Amino acid sequence: MSALPTAQRVPPVPTTGPAPRAAGSPAGEGRGRRALLYVLLVVGLVLVVGPFAWMVLGSFKPQAEFLRLPPTWLPETWTLDNYRRLFQNLDFPRFFLNSAVVATAVTVGNLIFAPMLGWALAKLQFRGKRFLLLLVLATLMLPASATLIPLYVLMSALNLVNTYPGLILPFLAGPLGVFLTRQLFISLPDELLEAARIDGAGEFGIFFRIGMPLAAPVLATLGILTFLGSWNSFIYPLVMTQEPQMYTLPVALATFATGQYQADHGMLMAGSVVLVVPVLIVFVLMQRWITEGVATTGLKG
């Protein structure tokens, strides 16, 4: 994905057309347009944020209020009952833990293994390098669903269904981190590494002591995107967990929402809040790193 928005050719600007008129529009017209744009953007924002507000407010409503017509925005009686049932009757602390363990392990793996390959592709000379680069590119294009069935068969054969390793292992090193770090490592001056080599540093020492610290900002982006991707992932853990105690949060929520609790508005809203709010907090605090990472690599977490 490296060849994308950076290199842009400049097309000829059309020189035909009506005779030149005064550049720029009258100030009044500009102000009116701007006001209209703000209105449109605010309406859009309300449409985007509305369902989130509905979710959060709904999670504090007693079930009876959901059935009342016409529906209301604000809860008339605020209650924590939905959360209580979520955490006491259902095993949401466990699901939360499962999601956290899996996402953390996947993130740590990607923060070590992906930069290693990124470094090799950027800074080392060896046979097979071009092949490896193509291989990483290929993984980007491969839809996850193509491997779902055989992965399930493989994991069953290895007795890894319903285990943490089964949920973690296939995602320990993804192409996103390889591209992000390779791009950064290429920009490092070789003289730096050469000096370290002369001082007798080993290749792994150079990577860990020089390369990794310099990659810190990129690693932050990579860490956040990887964590979010793993936290939100669904179809794989859905297939790979059959015992409720191994459910991740999205699997648990989807299972309850399509099963016996499907009419339980309040509890499902509360479950969504538990799944979404930690992510929203991380996102709002670190949005610059996320949106810049996405803009440069174009990968959703």
Place this chain on the structure above:
Amino acid sequence: MAGRDVAVGVPQAGGRTGGKHRADGRLGVRPGGSTLKRDLTGWAFALPFVLIFAIFLLGPVIASMVLSLTNFGLRDLRNPLGVSFTGLSNYAALLADARFWTSLFNTAYFVVIGVPLTLVLGLGAAMALDRGIDRFRTLFRVGYYLPVVTSIVAIAVVWRFVLNPDLGLVNMTLAQIGIHGPDWLGNPALAMPSIIAMASWRNLGFAMIVFLAGLQGIPRSLYEAAAIDGANRWQSFRNVTLPLLRPTMLFIVVITTIGYLQLFEEPFVMTGGGPLDRTLSISMYMYQQGFTFFHQGYAAAIAWVLFLIVAAVAFIQFRVLRSEA
């Protein structure tokens, strides 16, 4: 130690850094840097990625091709190697399977309407943020991007309630202006459009962020030049912005299409593929065959068809959008 000695032939064609840090160029002249050692070092760095790739990606891709040629089912999970081969019969069965064709049609419907809609909404938001306004940019950018980082399962759960015919946010709002809203997800004609609307709502933020990066790469001087030449807003959009955004657009179209072709969570949570299979997607059908009916061989064949469609569509999009540029 020369910065760039291009004169020296470097075997690795792809390596942009090739030969930079080595005046002697050819492999293995430097003490302690024999060819073998360099290769071993390189592959040692690559090893974790390569292992995971081989075991959990390449292996399964090949296995899924083999699987699709068998009648693999529940009983074979105990003894995968004892499965019997049935040749192309799964693929033959697929061609005659009406539900498979339904899932193909539904997925195509979702992609053909959903991708352009997402693209246009994202471009509109990006242009408004890039040029139209000067304040609260971050607020809008973060706001529009929120659904992208949010779990699609949670979004689907919440939207199921938002679209609830009697108790939902949408019909409640419609009721206030005197319109009796329909049963969005229960009506066979409206279920897929509702899911398309939700997917576009969720993903426009992604298109917006990437378009913003693209727009910021367009030199302002080009717009000034266009204005001097008498171009109006539409003309400068048509002749400056669009052509220069083409690489960005290609990128968003490919990524969004690949994602949309794998439509799964929305129908899984919101409709179960119904009503009347109107939201049954290819992935959804694969999941049903593989994990509800335990026809894994058949499901693998569906996965392969999906994979080929993804690859073909990505290839065609690259071709078309590249050549038009």
